[in-house]
Amino acid sequence: MSDEKEWQETKFQRKALQVTDAQARLMAQAKRLEPQSVPLMESCGRYLAEDINAPHPFPAFNRSAMDGYALIAADTAECSGGSVVWLEVIDNIPCGAVPSQVIGSGQAARIMTGAQVPEGADTVIMLEVTETRQTDGLTYVGIRKPQKSGNSITPLGLELRQGDDLLPKGRLISAGEIAVLAAFGVHSVQVYRRPKVAIVATGTELLEVHEPLQPGKIRNSNSPMLEVLVREAGGEPVMLDAIVDDLELARSRVQMALDAYDLVITTGGVSVGDYDIMGDLVREHSVEMLFNKVSMRPGSVTTAALRGGKLLLALSGNPGACFVGFQLFGGPVVKEMQGAEQPYLPQWTARLGSDYNKVNNYTRFVRAKLVIKDGSVWAFPADIDESSVTVTIKDSDCLIVVPPEEKGLAAGARIQVIKLPGEIRG
Incomplete structure (x- = not known):
């Protein structure tokens, strides 16, 4: 020295x-x-300061997955060989309405996508495979094929049950989190x-x-x-x-x-x-x-x-x-400081796009550009990567991690990269 x-x-x-x-x-x-409470639409880009559990099941009721008729599957068991089973239509349930009737044997209800399935019904048949008729002022729906119980019904609590984990403390709030919070009526959010x-x-x-x-x-x-x-x-x-x-x-x-x-x-x-x-x-x-x-x-x-x-x-x-x-x-x-559950940038495995021959006793973090080709991630080192260089920063979407024991890396070698924020530019 x-x-x-x-x-x-x-x-x-x-x-x-x-x-x-x-x-x-x-x-x-x-x-x-410290945590602070902000309106839902001001929480995007912030980190949750509390665990949030589902305050109710989701969906909160048995929900129709399509436009059609809600009925009892067992009533269609005799459909065969082209024969038609006719069921009396006793209710019409638009989306957002509460069913007014309980469905019994021989009965059905017209129902829209997203509407609450009436009590008694255990299946929904799509509108396109039915036919209707009017007799003595009553409406009947005709069905030609046996139906299975549970068809086209999204059951109560399919996605989450009441009390299930919804979002953990430290989660970064983005569009998906906003949608979930809104769906559960969380209009004021605790964030750091x-x-x-x-x-x-x-x-x-x-x-x-x-x-x-x-x-x-x-x-x-x-x-x-x-x-x-x-x-x-x-x-x-x-x-x-x-x-x-x-x-x-x-x-x-x-x-x-x-x-x-x-x-x-x-x-x-x-x-x-x-x-x-x-x-x-x-x-x-x-x-x-x-x-x-x-x-x-x-x-x-x-x-x-x-x-x-x-x-x-x-x-x-x-x-x-x-x-x-x-x-x-x-x-x-x-x-x-904002309580992020993942404060560090993600590390990926990639392949080196071109030879890298600099040798150092310290770990080197090389500015590089990511390229997706042939189903693999490749990282190409910047042509000029000196510490004093500014221009290559704008073209970099990752840092190649070169361990100190490496005596140069050949193109195609498996390497570790730190993915920088933002989209891949390559």
């Missing part, structure tokens, strides 16, 4: 954690936020509060998006990216002004943000340079550092700390590393 590297390691007291260990330390400090997440970029070199380029300067692209990522994870991003490389200013701004918001995410200033202020800040006595180095590429300098009971997550200023760091740490924390 060089003298310079030894000095840096001593100064910053960096001891690399495995990704899973760093995630565990961070998630252990992610405080679940969305965390307010302060986003702070650091670096004297940063320009605002609207500013013209200047020599030696770059536009702040990380903050807008993080704003979208926080929103995708269900949080409420709060954009704060960028901080120049000044430790006193950073200390003041970060403390104000921690006092006001549920979580603070910074980008930049976590490396080992002379002006990397976040690296200095998290080593102060008032801060409990959770980790400041992770065995991963990109983003090994990703740092997390606790100050005054609030979490501070410091991501790399390199766009690629910032993006990967959020997906592995920021997103899961934001979801955990």
Whole structure:
């Protein structure tokens, strides 16, 4: 180890954690936020804060599955050889109506799809295979084929019985959950509060998006990216002004943000340079550092700390590393604070689309594009995957996980990928 590297390691007291260990330390400090009640149609995209059980059977009555006639199956037993059994029609039941008659032997009721099957009837025959006649002011339905009990009836409680589990605490509410909640009359939903997440970029070199380029300067692209990522994870991003490389200013701004918001995410200033202020800040006595180095590429300098009971997550200023760091740490924390039952992104098995020859002592998370071909999922690594590269982020819908012991991977190899939010673009 060089003298310079030894000095840096001593100064910053960096001891690399495995990704899973760093995630565990961070998630252990992610405080679940308080529940709140919201109207049903404002609950989409939120996480349930309570288990919900079925308040009644579903369906709540025996329901006709088609337009036709409700009757007693045994009355059709004599249908054979073209003979017709005639049953008196004693009721007409549109959808939403309550039957007015009990069906007895020799009787039937006209019924519509979704209507309640009358008491006494045990089968429904479709309209198209019946015939009708009028005799002495009475209506009769003719049936030519024996019917089985239970035909075309959706029985009470087929989908759920009263008290059955409906939705578990921590479930992300989307269209299907909305439909179920509405069907059971749950018009006010208990969900966890969305965390307010302060986003702070650091670096004297940063320009605002609207500013013209200047020599030696770059536009702040990380903050807008993080704003979208926080929103995708269900949080409420709060954009704060960028901080120049000044430790006193950073200390003041970060403390104000921690006092006001549920979580603070910074980008930049976590490396080992002379002006990397976040690296200095998290080593102060008032801060409990959770980790400041992770065995991963990109983003090994990703740092997390606790100050005054609030979490501070410091991501790399390199766009690629910032993006990967959020997906592995920021997103899961934001979801955990909302009680998500699955805070981490899903991992899939896929095949490698092209050779990947980079070798590293750390686990590498490679931006890649998924393609479905021949019934299999393939992942194609980005042509340029350096931590400082921005453009390939937009084309990535997964991260290929390359273990440190691998000495290069050949096309076609089975690999693990982390599926990023959103649709497959390939």
